[in-house]
């Protein structure tokens with residue numbers, strides 16, 4: 114694995130209320146090997162040239178410990194906003210695991226986004242962390258259909274296995290739910306897909322299902338996505354171009370109808386889907402104190 118040095122690891126979240134009540138962002142790795150054809154982290158905006166190559170920050174844990182020790186506000190630290198913290202290198206290098214040990218030691222909370230079952234390896238630490246602070250795990254699934262998922266997310270475990278991971282987390286009393294993002298226009302934006310994912314989330318005892326009902330096609334992501342989606346549905350990229358032109362935000366044509374359907378399905382299944390309700394629910398054991406100037 115290649116390494117780079119870093120000066121900082123944790124950055125303050127500007128608007129945690131909009132994204133799972135996160136107080137700090139952190140990416141221990143750069144790049145990801147999971148190959149999701151829609152991955153927004155490929156965007157030019159993030160300046161990662163070879164996104165498939167995983168690079169680790171050699172001094173990440175040292176800097177993380179300094180930062181955790183110096184912060185007064187023991188908020189929720191987010192793992193994996195730009196790359197999956199349980200990528201293929203993590204099994205050997207255990208950087209995410211070691212970071213969780215530090216989170217535990219300094220009594221911070223944690224928010225993790227992943228598509229990998231490797232998170233189950235760290236169940237012991239998640240259980241310990243949630244004794245003193247808030248924990249939320251988001252298992253990312255875009256379609257219930259394992260064949261379609263294999264095409265969209267070629268190096269990831271099947272959607273069925275990801276629902277099993279979610280279920281195992283819940284059986285161990287870890288606060289966890291389903292992140293159903295992105296929703297790909299003309300591909301996964303069907304009522305059938307939404308209904309089935311929510312039903313499987315319910316069967317997995319998910320605490321929430323969250324979506325933004327659309328996708329972002331930034332520069333570089335667009336080219337990569339179009340090349341790949343045309344292999345599955347020849348000519349589909351032309352439909353995208355005629356509907357969305359060069360726009361970055363691509364919402365399904367039936368956005369409102371689908372969103373209403375999604376909310377109704379979540380309500381019918383008694384699963385949270387509103388961001389502020391999810392935040393209040395997972396933080397109810399250790400409620401948020403006023404954070405002004407505490408960073």
Ligand code: SF4
Pocket residue numbers: 145146147148149151152153154195196197228
């Ligand atoms: S797992 Fe996440 S970071 Fe990795 S390629 Fe897929 S969407 Fe991108």
